[in-house]
Amino acid sequence: MSNPLTLNAPADEPLMEYSRDFDFPVHDVFRAHVEPDAYAQWIGPQDVTTRIDRFEPRTGGSYRFVHSRGSDEYAFRGVFHTVRQDEFLLQTFEFEADPEVVTLEYSTFTALPGGRCRLTGRSLYPSVESRNQFLANGMEEGMSDGYNQLDEFLARNGSTG
Template structure:
């Protein structure tokens, strides 16, 4: 299954993964900052909705937890940082309270396209194909695109 919505490519791989690609009209240092600096991240990560940051330990082994508030509901997300290569890559575990104990590993890479644009690629690896399919059916693509539109707006503001 492959879909493209608002310039975001979301594709299930042949096993247990989801690949996501998006190009942003901003240099890599700004896109990296929007992913690594909490004061910027809160402006876009929860689809632009109010976001409580319960933990943000941006270091290897550090814990993160966010609660997004939307339409009278709270949606919790959390994980731990496995690897951080400044300006290049973040690897973290990701768990959504809506699918408890279904943890995936996200590898997020940042590529400078050389023309003031940056490609962000995320590979999410799940334990089973059913867990991957559950995430795809959860509405994650819509939430992802809403978040990326909020990131576009943040990057456009400079």
């Protein structure tokens, strides 16, 4: 895709910051983050399918989704702490196989000239080691794949304004 993911993981801090531009309006990029059917079509690596078990994108709502790759399943869950339409998401994120590691994540959606959007975010981990484990397990590639799939999803589904 034409807009690569930028990811920064400072060596001595338990966080990760990322940014990705999209050639689609803020509303469309945000919508794809909060509508369960849309979310399932783009989240994660290209070689997984996603099942949404629960998805309540409102302040205080929760979510759970499962990635499947062959007979293997990987479940994730969390709570939406703040949802501001077309602007901001604050949520927790937990890989159910590692319940000791819950991250606090925020995403900001910023309008760019020409009807484009910049997504920026930060994930705060309990430790540098837990963050590094996620990175070692392919998180950057999975994010990049997912955002490329989001581009494809938005191109197929057009703008909803």
